[in-house]
Amino acid sequence: xxxxxxxxQGLQKSYKxxxxxxxxxxxxxxxSVFALLGSNGAGKTTIVKILTTLLKQDGGTATVNGFDxxxxxxxVRRSISLTGQFAAVDEILTGRENLIMIARLRHLKDxxxxxxELLNRFSLTEAADRAVATYSGGMRRRLDIAMSLVGxxxxxxxxxxxxxxxxxxxIEVWKIVKELANNGTTVFLTTQYLEEAEQLADQIAILHxxxxxxxxTLADLKKMFPPxxxxxxxxxxxxxxxxxxxxxxxxxK
Numbered sequence: 001x002x003x004x005x006x007x008x009q010g011l012q013k014s015y016k017x018x019x020x021x022x023x024x025x026x027x028x029x030x031x032s033v034f035a036l037l038g039s040n041g042a043g044k045t046t047i048v049k050i051l052t053t054l055l056k057q058d059g060g061t062a063t064v065n066g067f068d069x070x071x072x073x074x075x076v077r078r079s080i081s082l083t084g085q086f087a088a089v090d091e092i093l094t095g096r097e098n099l100i101m102i103a104r105l106r107h108l109k110d111x112x113x114x115x116x117e118l119l120n121r122f123s124l125t126e127a128a129d130r131a132v133a134t135y136s137g138g139m140r141r142r143l144d145i146a147m148s149l150v151g152x153x154x155x156x157x158x159x160x161x162x163x164x165x166x167x168x169x170x171i172e173v174w175k176i177v178k179e180l181a182n183n184g185t186t187v188f189l190t191t192q193y194l195e196e197a198e199q200l201a202d203q204i205a206i207l208h209x210x211x212x213x214x215x216x217t218l219a220d221l222k223k224m225f226p227p228x229x230x231x232x233x234x235x236x237x238x239x240x241x242x243x244x245x246x247x248x249x250x251x252x253k
Contacts (some may be wrong), residue, residue: 005030005186006051008059013046015164018074020046022210023060028203032188033177035201037194037243042207043188048159051188052082065154081148082157086151088144091133095124095143096133097148106151118146120177136170145176155186162196174199198239221246 007030013021020043026102028034036143040043049055051064053073067075089098103111119125132140141161148156151227158177162170170193177200180187191197197204198218205215213223220241237245 006064008062011057012041012058012059024190024212026212030186031184032202035197035198036190038207048157053155079154081153083148089132089138094129096128101159102147102150122146137165138172157188159190194240207219208247
């Protein structure tokens with residue numbers, strides 16, 4: 001039985017003469033939330049594009065759900081879903097019409113029933129027959145993620161899913177991510193919000209200068225941080241402090 005939904009070994013990618021990925025290695029366990037952290041331009045979206053078959057790597061291997069992304073891209077696409085940084089919804093259509101359209105594109109038997117189930121699950125039933133142009137940012141993102149779940153993909157890629165959302169919208173998305181993982185879906189999350197990874201991730205990897213420089217649970221990463229300062233109370237480091245310390249260590253070498 002497949003324990004890892006995603007396996008990446010020695011992944012390399014350059015744009016012209018600029019190396020972006022320089023031998024990236026990691027595994028993602030089935031049914032877990034994996035957070036990939038990195039500064040802007042670190043290569044997070046490049047990794048997502050390779051794993052979702054939108055881009056070919058220059059070297060190394062990557063498998064998703066047991067399928068090699070370079071050899072069996074169609075099988076990979078059938079078993080995954082991708083939600084990008086900006087909600088890919090049709091604003092002229094209603095929420096219901098957006099979901100029905102995707103269900104038809106995926107050749108599902110009862111598109112109306114699929115739409116109703118997802119509208120209910122994502123608390124969008126009341127707004128179902130309104131044009132998406134009238135939705136708030138949080139509602140659009142909920143609809144976007146609902147659309148990505150049509151057909152029940154085994155792995156969902158969320159590339160900076162809360163970019164541009166207010167705190168309330170972000171919390172809504174966090175709730176959905178936790179629910180997905182609880183129901184057995186593997187979630188691959190890229191984020192620049194470190195609090196987001198701290199709240200959601202079972203496993204956190206830090207991408208810096210084209211390589212994974214730290215990988216493990218939050219507890220594992222805390223062990224890499226200098227001992228807690230003792231003032232009046234022992235202060236535990238935040239993930240942001242850990243992230244900056246780990247990158248700083250690497251730069252000083």
